[in-house]
């Protein structure tokens with residue numbers, strides 16, 4: 001079963017070695033690190049952002065990339081304040097990751113920060129985009145060639161839990177679905193890149209990750225019967241995981257902040273724990289092109 005490990009942390013700048021050890025062991029071991037008392041506090045003025053009305057309807061999430069706010073609507077002053085709130089969370093999340101995982105610090109390049117004012121589930125989507133089904137994160141248009149996806153989440157809802165289902169361990173899931181995935185046709189990765197369907201070449205690693213994402217979501221029997229647990233993230237909780245490794249599914253909740261951080265496999269304390277290394281062991285061959 002995927003480990004869910006709770007740490008009684010109250011500072012965004014932790015530096016205790018035992019906390020670091022627990023955090024490293026949990027995350028790189030494919031678990032979820034839960035910090036129930038590490039709240040991201042909203043100012044009184046920011047509490048007005050706890051409403052889906054700030055979404056511009058086209059996007060599910062409001063996001064901040066660099067200084068650009070996307071997916072939001074409102075008057076310029078409010079949007080500036082909203083961007084400021086999201087940027088402050090990005091800052092805290094970066095400090096937290098640097099504090100708990102000093103080895104990651106030089107590699108921490110922040111990707112998108114998002115604020116999710118919509119209910120976690122409820123919209124009808126295609127099964128492939130339905131995040132209420134257990135999945136690992138893998139994106140069709142963004143091959144990452146083994147780069148890790150580390151995510152920091154905070155539930156900023158004052159009253160309602162964020163609820164996930166968390167599935168079985170990565171290797172067990174991979175063993176089930178790998179045999180069902182066909183090899184990419186030769187030439188396909190280059191063609192997809194040429195047509196800008198993918199940003200860069202889809203490696204065999206990316207192909208397998210995407211295949212497992214899709215096979216798991218499409219398999220309703222697996223969704224129902226696989227080993228899983230319900231995990232509740234209470235108001236004021238923060239949690240972290242490698243979302244390319246932890247099988248997760250949204251159950252309910254509203255108002256969450258999320259920071260994505262991409263890390264090269266070489267930044268890990270134990271690169272052998274990565275999905276890339278696990279898949280290469282299971283397949284018995286290299287899954288990235290040599291360069």
Ligand SMILES: [Fe+2]
Pocket residue numbers: 131135136137243248
């Ligand atoms: Fe996900």
